[in-house]
Amino acid sequence: MSAGERDRDQLLSEAVNLREAGRREEAREQLVRLAARFPGDGEVAYQTAWVHDTLGLEAEAVPYYERALAGEALDGDDRRGALLGLGSTYRILGRYEEAVTTLEAAVDEFPADNGLKMFLAMALYNVGRTHDAMRLLLTQLVATSNDPEVEGYRPAIEEYAKDLDATI
Incomplete structure (x- = not known):
């Protein structure tokens, strides 16, 4: 060195x-x-x-x-942090499309990172993709929640997440 x-x-x-x-x-x-x-x-x-x-x-x-x-x-952690930071910062600055593009790429690269998915959901909301944002949030909720009330409705929530306009 x-x-x-x-x-x-x-x-x-x-x-x-x-x-x-x-x-x-x-x-x-x-x-x-x-x-x-x-x-x-x-x-x-x-x-x-x-x-x-x-x-x-x-x-x-x-x-x-x-x-x-x-x-x-x-490296992995710093790269993940930089992608989240940039995507979140674009969102804060009102650069919503850039936020979505950055955060979608981040989620593709780090699919197990739920924090990235939450920031992506917010950016999706900002660009008017409310169905995609809700689908992502509901999917994450049922995948990560230990709340017995949520777990009890898991099958219904999973179905609604696929199509929020559908009736079960």
């Missing part, structure tokens, strides 16, 4: 620790400098996007999320 890589790792770790300690503005400043120094580094870009999001700077987060996802540098 080169001195530059060690320096990068140390600065990135410090910035993440600052964010986690609630010193988000300091973390942002450090990460922006680090992202300028390592423009092709997906992990640095992801952490920079994340800190912008935590500060309510969603528009500023988008290019960092996009940069983070441009290559293959992110």
